[in-house]
Amino acid sequence: MTDDVVIQARRLTKEYIRDEFHIVALKDVDLDVRRGEYLALMGPSGSGKSTLLHLIAAMDRPTSGAIRVLGADLAAMPDPEMARWRNRHIGFVFQTFNLIPVLTALENVELPLKLTHLKKGERMEHAVTALKLVGLGDRLHHYPRQLSGGQEQRVAIARAIVTDPDIILCDEPTGNLDARSANEVLELLRQLNRDYGKTIVMVTHDPHAARFASHIRYIDKGELLPEGRKPEDWS
Amino acid sequence: MKYLPLVWKNAWRNRRRTLLTISSLAVSLCLLGVMMALYYALFIGGQPTKSQTRRVVVRHKVSLTFPMPLHYREKIAQVPGVEEVMVMQWFGGVYKDSRDQRNFFARMAAEADKLFRIYQDYRISDAEKEAFIRDPAGCVVNRVLAERHGFRVGDRILIKGDIFPFDLDLTVRGIYSSDELDDETLWFNWKYLENMLRNSPRLAAGTFLVLVRSEEEVPAVCRAIDAMFANSEAPTKSEGEFTFGMSFLSFLGNVKVILMSICFAVTFTVLLITANTMAMSVRERVREVGILRTLGFQKTAVVGLILGESALIAIAGGAIGVLLAQGLCFVIRQGPLIVQQTKTLAIEPPVLAALMVVSLLVGVLSSVAPAVSAARQNIVDALRFTD
Numbered sequence: 221m222t223d224d225v226v227i228q229a230r231r232l233t234k235e236y237i238r239d240e241f242h243i244v245a246l247k248d249v250d251l252d253v254r255r256g257e258y259l260a261l262m263g264p265s266g267s268g269k270s271t272l273l274h275l276i277a278a279m280d281r282p283t284s285g286a287i288r289v290l291g292a293d294l295a296a297m298p299d300p301e302m303a304r305w306r307n308r309h310i311g312f313v314f315q316t317f318n319l320i321p322v323l324t325a326l327e328n329v330e331l332p333l334k335l336t337h338l339k340k341g342e343r344m345e346h347a348v349t350a351l352k353l354v355g356l357g358d359r360l361h362h363y364p365r366q367l368s369g370g371q372e373q374r375v376a377i378a379r380a381i382v383t384d385p386d387i388i389l390c391d392e393p394t395g396n397l398d399a400r401s402a403n404e405v406l407e408l409l410r411q412l413n414r415d416y417g418k419t420i421v422m423v424t425h426d427p428h429a430a431r432f433a434s435h436i437r438y439i440d441k442g443e444l445l446p447e448g449r450k451p452e453d454w455s
Numbered sequence: 456m457k458y459l460p461l462v463w464k465n466a467w468r469n470r471r472r473t474l475l476t477i478s479s480l481a482v483s484l485c486l487l488g489v490m491m492a493l494y495y496a497l498f499i500g501g502q503p504t505k506s507q508t509r510r511v512v513v514r515h516k517v518s519l520t521f522p523m524p525l526h527y528r529e530k531i532a533q534v535p536g537v538e539e540v541m542v543m544q545w546f547g548g549v550y551k552d553s554r555d556q557r558n559f560f561a562r563m564a565a566e567a568d569k570l571f572r573i574y575q576d577y578r579i580s581d582a583e584k585e586a587f588i589r590d591p592a593g594c595v596v597n598r599v600l601a602e603r604h605g606f607r608v609g610d611r612i613l614i615k616g617d618i619f620p621f622d623l624d625l626t627v628r629g630i631y632s633s634d635e636l637d638d639e640t641l642w643f644n645w646k647y648l649e650n651m652l653r654n655s656p657r658l659a660a661g662t663f664l665v666l667v668r669s670e671e672e673v674p675a676v677c678r679a680i681d682a683m684f685a686n687s688e689a690p691t692k693s694e695g696e697f698t699f700g701m702s703f704l705s706f707l708g709n710v711k712v713i714l715m716s717i718c719f720a721v722t723f724t725v726l727l728i729t730a731n732t733m734a735m736s737v738r739e740r741v742r743e744v745g746i747l748r749t750l751g752f753q754k755t756a757v758v759g760l761i762l763g764e765s766a767l768i769a770i771a772g773g774a775i776g777v778l779l780a781q782g783l784c785f786v787i788r789q790g791p792l793i794v795q796q797t798k799t800l801a802i803e804p805p806v807l808a809a810l811m812v813v814s815l816l817v818g819v820l821s822s823v824a825p826a827v828s829a830a831r832q833n834i835v836d837a838l839r840f841t842d
Binding site: 274277279280299300303304306307308312314318320321322323327331332334335340379 | 457458460461464465467468742743746747748749750751752753754755756833834835838
């Protein structure tokens with residue numbers, strides 16, 4: 221793994237048992253993502269895109285194969301260390317925003333910083349900066365229910381970047397947004413990649429969203445297709 | 456401490472449910488508090504008053520309802536260590552309407568000239584004391600009892616006899632108070648009984664009240680009295696006045712077991728209520744647990760947050776329960792005197808500490824299972840969870 225490659229997967233396989241069904245979500249995936257890259261992972265529903273994202277985020281463990289992210293062997297990492305690693309290196313943006321409804325925008329963004337050694341004042345300062353960066357400096361004390369979908373997703377992005385992670389992982393970040401809000405979010409992600417050098421892996425099945433990325437890879441039936449190749453039935 | 460705002464906000468996520476849980480905890484812990492206060496007062500913290508430690512009650516060994524010959528008085532007076540002996544007789548009777556609990560109070564015949572020598576904690580003016588001693592139909596009434604019924608010196612009190620075949624027509628000659636314990640008793644002159652039961656075999660002693668020279672001599676005096684009458688027509692049982700009072704509790708059955716059973720039942724019920732609430736609350740938030748874990752929260756931190764929330768609710772319920780229990784103890788203190796401990800019933804510091812520990816335990820135990828279960832769930836499964 222060269223210094224430039226921050227995500228490296230080799231023969232990565234993930235299988236599930238759901239009730240009596242044996243499901244192969246990912247099969248022998250080989251992937252390299254370089255520092256500063258903005259990769260869009262595309263594919264139809266159930267193709268294994270999100271599963272790959274979860275494995276990169278150390279939210280799940282592979283059934284077999286190897287995955288190294290920022291040099292760390294995630295398959296071998298114990299749970300507590302994995303949680304700390306995730307907090308320090310990964311920012312995650314969900315399709316459904318996943319903000320804590322009882323917390324304000326500021327408190328939601330502050331949440332990951334509670335796991336650091338920062339003092340209350342410093343945490344607040346960082347959270348305000350992140351919210352200003354996503355254009356929500358005037359919505360600090362609003363609860364999620366008081367925000368539009370696009371604003372909620374921007375709060376989620378602020379929460380993802382507040383710890384200054386190396387990698388931002390986005391799972392269908394525009395899936396629940398109207399076209400205008402989606403564009404704002406995509407612009408924001410591009411800005412984070414371009415201006416702040418963040419490595420971004422975005423899962424999407426929206427070709428418009430994928431066009432904001434620097435590279436596009438396709439997954440079909442759990443297999444990562446070679447660069448430049450699309451699934452046969454992909455329109 | 457930095458998680459406290461999150462714990463607080465989570466606890467109030469569903470205000471109605473939280474308030475209902477706190478209310479049910481408060482009511483249950485109020486009941487538990489009163490039971491524990493009673494248990495503590497009766498079996499742990501209850502202590503005889505200073506003057507009680509020198510008083511001995513002598514009764515028939517078989518039962519309190521069996522009388523003893525009056526001439527025992529002179530024999531008891533001969534026992535080394537005995538300073539004074541007085542005949543005492545429970546009259547019973549009915550004052551006004553017996554269905555009204557407030558009309559129930561002790562009505563005792565006692566030797567008027569000895570009463571205040573034996574009850575050294577009683578406070579009464581010399582004039583009232585002399586008037587009581589001189590009047591065979593006189594009585595003295597405790598201040599609290601007098602205030603409750605509006606008795607004043609010179610008032611007539613009529614008691615309808617039930618155990619004895621005559622009624623009492625008494626005149627209040629004095630109102631006494633006590634430095635130690637207001638016993639809410641009406642004492643009337645023994646001469647009244649003597650006059651009414653002259654030449655009757657019913658003229659006998661229900662109990663003898665003995666004043667012992669010192670507290671240390673009480674056990675020896677009790678043994679000596681009981682030994683003296685061991686083979687007589689009426690064997691005796693002598694015990695300290697405080698212990699004698701406690702023996703009335705046995706009429707109610709095994710009070711210890713009854714109180715403990717209620718305590719355990721209440722604790723178990725409150726545990727189930729809280730466990731149900733916490734299980735519901737955690738189940739609604741499985742997805743959020745997944746979010747927290749994604750952000751880097753450890754499983755132990757998630758468990759801590761849920762336990763903290765439950766403990767917060769339980770302690771709030773416990774604190775309100777303690778306040779309610781204090782109020783209930785106050786109400787019990789105002790009621791009729793059954794055993795002397797009820798007159799000083801309160802949530803003492805050890806009971807308060809025990810209640811707060813029970814609250815905390817209920818909080819923690821009720822949420823351990825749902826907290827651990829939520830924290831152990833796979834992050835991806837938690838994020839996909841839909842209730």
